[in-house]
Amino acid sequence: MADDSGYAVREHHAEPFDLPALVPAAPVPASRYSKGEAVTRLERRILRTILDVLGHPPFAIALWNGEEIRALGTVARSALMIRSRAALYRLCLNPHVFLGELYTRGDIDVRGDLRVFLQDAFRAYETALARRPYLVRLWRERRPRRGSQEASRAHIRHHYDLGDGFYRLWLDHAAMQYTCGYYPRPGMSLEAAQIAKMHHICRKLRLRPGEAVVEAGCGWGGLALFMARTYGVTVTAYNLSKGQIEYARKRAADQGLAERVMFIEDDYRNIRGHYDAFVSVGMLEHVGAAHYRAFGSVIDRCLKDHGRGLIHCIGRNKAYRVNSWVEKRIFPGTYAPTLREIMEVLEPHALSVLDVENLRLHYVRTLGDWLARFEHHAERVGGEHGEEFVRAWRLYLCGSIASFTTGWLQLFQVAFSRPGLNDLPASRAYLYAAAPPRADLGLQ
Amino acid sequence: MADDSGYAVREHHAEPFDLPALVPAAPVPASRYSKGEAVTRLERRILRTILDVLGHPPFAIALWNGEEIRALGTVARSALMIRSRAALYRLCLNPHVFLGELYTRGDIDVRGDLRVFLQDAFRAYETALARRPYLVRLWRERRPRRGSQEASRAHIRHHYDLGDGFYRLWLDHAAMQYTCGYYPRPGMSLEAAQIAKMHHICRKLRLRPGEAVVEAGCGWGGLALFMARTYGVTVTAYNLSKGQIEYARKRAADQGLAERVMFIEDDYRNIRGHYDAFVSVGMLEHVGAAHYRAFGSVIDRCLKDHGRGLIHCIGRNKAYRVNSWVEKRIFPGTYAPTLREIMEVLEPHALSVLDVENLRLHYVRTLGDWLARFEHHAERVGGEHGEEFVRAWRLYLCGSIASFTTGWLQLFQVAFSRPGLNDLPASRAYLYAAAPPRADLGLQ
Numbered sequence: 001m002a003d004d005s006g007y008a009v010r011e012h013h014a015e016p017f018d019l020p021a022l023v024p025a026a027p028v029p030a031s032r033y034s035k036g037e038a039v040t041r042l043e044r045r046i047l048r049t050i051l052d053v054l055g056h057p058p059f060a061i062a063l064w065n066g067e068e069i070r071a072l073g074t075v076a077r078s079a080l081m082i083r084s085r086a087a088l089y090r091l092c093l094n095p096h097v098f099l100g101e102l103y104t105r106g107d108i109d110v111r112g113d114l115r116v117f118l119q120d121a122f123r124a125y126e127t128a129l130a131r132r133p134y135l136v137r138l139w140r141e142r143r144p145r146r147g148s149q150e151a152s153r154a155h156i157r158h159h160y161d162l163g164d165g166f167y168r169l170w171l172d173h174a175a176m177q178y179t180c181g182y183y184p185r186p187g188m189s190l191e192a193a194q195i196a197k198m199h200h201i202c203r204k205l206r207l208r209p210g211e212a213v214v215e216a217g218c219g220w221g222g223l224a225l226f227m228a229r230t231y232g233v234t235v236t237a238y239n240l241s242k243g244q245i246e247y248a249r250k251r252a253a254d255q256g257l258a259e260r261v262m263f264i265e266d267d268y269r270n271i272r273g274h275y276d277a278f279v280s281v282g283m284l285e286h287v288g289a290a291h292y293r294a295f296g297s298v299i300d301r302c303l304k305d306h307g308r309g310l311i312h313c314i315g316r317n318k319a320y321r322v323n324s325w326v327e328k329r330i331f332p333g334t335y336a337p338t339l340r341e342i343m344e345v346l347e348p349h350a351l352s353v354l355d356v357e358n359l360r361l362h363y364v365r366t367l368g369d370w371l372a373r374f375e376h377h378a379e380r381v382g383g384e385h386g387e388e389f390v391r392a393w394r395l396y397l398c399g400s401i402a403s404f405t406t407g408w409l410q411l412f413q414v415a416f417s418r419p420g421l422n423d424l425p426a427s428r429a430y431l432y433a434a435a436p437p438r439a440d441l442g443l444q
Numbered sequence: 445m446a447d448d449s450g451y452a453v454r455e456h457h458a459e460p461f462d463l464p465a466l467v468p469a470a471p472v473p474a475s476r477y478s479k480g481e482a483v484t485r486l487e488r489r490i491l492r493t494i495l496d497v498l499g500h501p502p503f504a505i506a507l508w509n510g511e512e513i514r515a516l517g518t519v520a521r522s523a524l525m526i527r528s529r530a531a532l533y534r535l536c537l538n539p540h541v542f543l544g545e546l547y548t549r550g551d552i553d554v555r556g557d558l559r560v561f562l563q564d565a566f567r568a569y570e571t572a573l574a575r576r577p578y579l580v581r582l583w584r585e586r587r588p589r590r591g592s593q594e595a596s597r598a599h600i601r602h603h604y605d606l607g608d609g610f611y612r613l614w615l616d617h618a619a620m621q622y623t624c625g626y627y628p629r630p631g632m633s634l635e636a637a638q639i640a641k642m643h644h645i646c647r648k649l650r651l652r653p654g655e656a657v658v659e660a661g662c663g664w665g666g667l668a669l670f671m672a673r674t675y676g677v678t679v680t681a682y683n684l685s686k687g688q689i690e691y692a693r694k695r696a697a698d699q700g701l702a703e704r705v706m707f708i709e710d711d712y713r714n715i716r717g718h719y720d721a722f723v724s725v726g727m728l729e730h731v732g733a734a735h736y737r738a739f740g741s742v743i744d745r746c747l748k749d750h751g752r753g754l755i756h757c758i759g760r761n762k763a764y765r766v767n768s769w770v771e772k773r774i775f776p777g778t779y780a781p782t783l784r785e786i787m788e789v790l791e792p793h794a795l796s797v798l799d800v801e802n803l804r805l806h807y808v809r810t811l812g813d814w815l816a817r818f819e820h821h822a823e824r825v826g827g828e829h830g831e832e833f834v835r836a837w838r839l840y841l842c843g844s845i846a847s848f849t850t851g852w853l854q855l856f857q858v859a860f861s862r863p864g865l866n867d868l869p870a871s872r873a874y875l876y877a878a879a880p881p882r883a884d885l886g887l888q
Contacts, residue, residue, distance in 0.1 A: 344784070
């Protein structure tokens with residue numbers, strides 16, 4: 001039998017993901033310890049037991065009197081510095097809730113690379129939960145807040161109305177994308193990765209010039225403007241953040257796209273009209289699991305017969321609440337769904353999943369690029385928002401890197417269409433068609 | 445901002461799927477009508493009401509007295525010929541259950557292309573269910589049979605122990621694949637498509653020479669032998685069909701692969717050992733929804749820490765029972781899950797979905813190729829198994845084509861891995877890397 005399948009045997013060399021090497025951060029000076037109180041023998045025993053339960057993790061625990069404890073036979077890649085007895089007890093009570101608070105206030109600190117420590121800590125935490133199932137209940141996360149229209153409005157304002165200036169310091173300069181970029185080739189810049197992400201989405205949606213697209217949750221409008229400018233579509237984009245909508249409208253006017261991109265300050269539930277394509281990037285996280293059916297109804301209501309759609313969101317392998325501190329301080333009301341939960345959006349309706357891609361490691365790269373820029377401007381941010389703000393955001397970015405690196409969090413792109421759509425490509429190869437770089441996009 | 449993303453603007457030309465044109469089959473001679481009984485006015489009214497409820501479908505209904513009824517203003521692309529009053533009443537009572545039986549026995553027939561009629565009938569059926577919700581309950585499918593080990597054994601024997609000779613007449617000659625092929629380029633033969641499918645799966649699994657693979661449900665062993673021969677892995681393959689296992693072992697011996705491919709006649713629940721990759725093609729349909737957790741536990745138990753896996757199965761957009769006639773006559777115990785239900789296999793365990801691809805239209809192509817070969821040998825099959833057997837299989841193949849064409853059925857390939865696996869490709873482009881055709885595979 002001749003093989004006319006067109007495949008070369010065993011030639012499936014996949015370009016490996018070029019994850020950045022982690023480098024140790026500047027060590028915290030030992031002089032900041034308060035050496036007043038002694039550590040008791042009981043406390044030492046408790047700490048040794050904890051290190052046992054954590055499966056002998058590769059980090060040390062440095063206490064308020066300068067004493068360091070580590071599991072026997074381990075080499076510490078980093079050290080968790082606990083500055084007071086009160087901090088130690090709170091951490092044991094519920095690390096998920098208190099680690100963020102304590103770190104933000106400086107009651108605990110990390111010597112070495114914060115990302116390395118958090119990866120090791122997350123892995124140790126999983127080991128502990130697997131070995132001591134009662135910890136699952138003791139250390140449980142808070143229930144995320146409700147996603148009613150009013151609550152959504154408040155949550156979105158909490159996060160996104162911080163001011164464009166802050167995000168502009170560390171997001172890409174191409175399209176202000178506060179979502180995962182796409183790094184298919186080595187050495188790509190954050191800007192290139194965000195443009196590649198937008199192309200990837202537009203190709204998955206198979207946008208054609210003249211089509212009408214609706215976007216649920218449009219951020220600063222970067223994707224909406226890109227789709228209109230680069231793929232020749234008209235876009236209606238919804239967002240609850242007044243500041244972002246104002247920014248996006250200004251950009252549309254600057255780029256002469258005000259006629260083709262309409263930015264609406266409203267809830268996704270109020271989307272009206274009929275569209276060829278539906279897209280939502282980084283918004284399902286804010287919808288809340290209780291509202292997935294409503295979200296699906298909006299898609300079903302607004303999508304034409306030949307319509308296509310794409311949901312891009314942070315997800316999980318198993319259902320689990322978002323970290324309590326992140327939910328409280330950074331992203332109120334947020335929830336990262338499993339694929340099974342995402343299907344609760346689509347399956348009640350006449351929608352067919354065509355493609356799911358997990359871009360988990362691309363978020364490690366994106367967050368790494370954000371972190372580098374954030375650290376570059378840390379002094380300026382501290383001057384404007386205070387040192388605790390800087391520490392909170394540093395922990396959030398490093399914690400997210402650790403979550404995506406260890407596989408606690410996923411990034412799903414789910415492409416779908418109406419079920420009877422037979423105008424489909426013969427394969428996904430067109431998503432990967434080589435194309436020469438262009439320099440005349442005229443982006444901001 | 446220079447665009448160094450490497451994308452050419454709007455250049456996302458996707459090769460369209462080359463679905464085969466449908467050609468009318470030979471018309472059934474009118475002389476086979478029994479013109480004895482008259483059609484009553486009430487029956488005519490019932491039929492007109494039915495055509496209304498069906499949304500004026502583009503087919504006529506030809507009755508036992510030669511009379512033809514069609515919806516006003518429609519052009520009939522085909523005609524359903526009902527040969528007796530009893531057949532009409534049964535069909536109205538439950539088309540899902542009785543269409544298969546009546547067609548098999550020749551109590552109803554179709555003039556024109558059977559695939560065209562079935563597509564139109566399926567679409568009309570959906571319209572009717574949407575317009576008259578009570579029909580959902582009246583026309584409901586039977587509950588599929590249980591998937592206990594004993595029942596599974598009997599079900600598999602029912603279908604696969606029909607004899608290799610029968611399947612060999614119309615399956616591909618490359619690897620006897622009784623599952624969906626992959627047709628990424630125009631003009632591919634069935635053989636090329638099945639080889640392309642196996643390459644696609646091996647690439648998604650990123651098999652490396654020397655790795656150990658376990659296959660749950662291996663059919664005639666085509667994929668197991670291909671993986672060992674072409675990707676240099678060792679394979680342990682499970683199947684409940686004695687006939688298929690014997691065939692596969694003989695092929696392994698013929699190809700000198702008996703040392704590297706072990707075929708085991710046993711249930712998937714009895715899989716033992718630890719493997720680098722798990723693969724199951726066209727078996728989840730036979731597992732039964734009640735056993736998805738058990739199926740997931742088998743995967744979890746046998747997959748190493750860096751392990752990858754792939755499930756390839758027929759699925760649905762919405763949960764719905766399999767056609768009662770197919771479940772009774774062709775595939776006992778079968779069930780086509782939604783993606784949400786497939787996640788019930790994976791989410792309870794430490795497994796992470798990397799990629800889902802819907803190959804629905806590829807099954808239309810595959811079934812079309814099977815049907816053409818089946819029809820080529822129809823006389824011979826009829827001589828061996830009888831005319832009703834030929835009609836049953838023709839209906840099954842054409843009904844499947846209609847199901848995948850209209851979007852009632854999907855074909856999902858779900859690729860997954862252990863959650864912490866960071867040795868991942870930077871994109872899926874490697875799946876589509878161009879490669880010159882080779883002619884020295886030495887397939888049967």
